[in-house]
Amino acid sequence: MTEEKTGAVAFFDVDGTLVWHDPERLRRGENLSEDAPTAAVYEAFRRMRDAGHLTFVCTGRPTSLIPEAIRALEPTGLIAAAGAYVRVGDEVVRDERIPAELALEVARRCEEAGVDVNLESNERSVELLPSGKPAHFPSSLLLRRADELAEVLGEMSFSKFCVSGYGLDDLAPLLPFLREHFTVADLQGGTFEFSLCGVDKGTGIEAALAHLGHGRDRTFAFGDSENDLPMLDAVETFVAMGNALPAVLERADYVTLSAEDDGVPAALERFGLI
DSSP states (O other): OOOOOOOOEEOOOOTTBBBOOOOOOOOOOOOOOOOOOHHHHHHHHHHHTTTEEEEEESSSSOGGGOOOHTTTTSSSSSEGGGTTEOOOOOOOEEEEEHHHHHHEEEEEHHHHHHOEEEEOOOOOOOOEETTOOOOOOTTSSESSSHHHHHHHTTTBSSEEEEEEEETTTTTTHHHHHHHHHHEEEOTTTTTTEEEEEOOOOHHHHHHHHHTOOOSTTTTEEOOOOGGGGGGGGGEEEEEEOOSSSHHHHHSEEOOOGGGGGTTHHHHHHTOOOO
């Protein structure tokens, strides 16, 4: 596709960027997936569209966990599952999945270690919870044993997985194997994300820009967590939220206000995009 004169292209993380989550609710383990952006964020997206700029939601969530409140922003496209899935307009230009045998091996090792794991899919996620805890997301398929996963792998595939409520020390026995195949990212709030090596938000952005025929000039990305860092090398300007992890703040081109204080609209105004 030839390059079009479309103005700027901006990519926005969701949790902790477009949407603020109350830390106390996070500590209580509440399901915050339906939380919505503020009115100021919706207005900023409208003004971006009116100015001829392109907007992409760029989230770690699979599409199955992106609620209507986020879709109502009416972005140009979607990068989901931390870069494994890329859609520009109505066209899917990338859809990477974990090989079935590798997903099953992850499940077996997590079960043996007593670690709960959420295997995320654009169709329906699986929560493998050997601890006996209830499922966190109502839409998930709840399993207790890895052999149960083997029974559904012919019908399901996964883009990435997350574990919550553990520190890296708790996961130490699993990490040598997992790091052979996956990149680990701290999402804050006690959640760690595991994406296939070479699949991240940065490569997702590159796939979207290549499809658009758009270079790095006048491209922006907004984020707060470790899985947002790969966006740095894919765009011209990387903006960290004021609530970002220290490693993200240190590497950002610009630091805006926190998500709680509408840092996205503030930065868009600062750069003359709205």
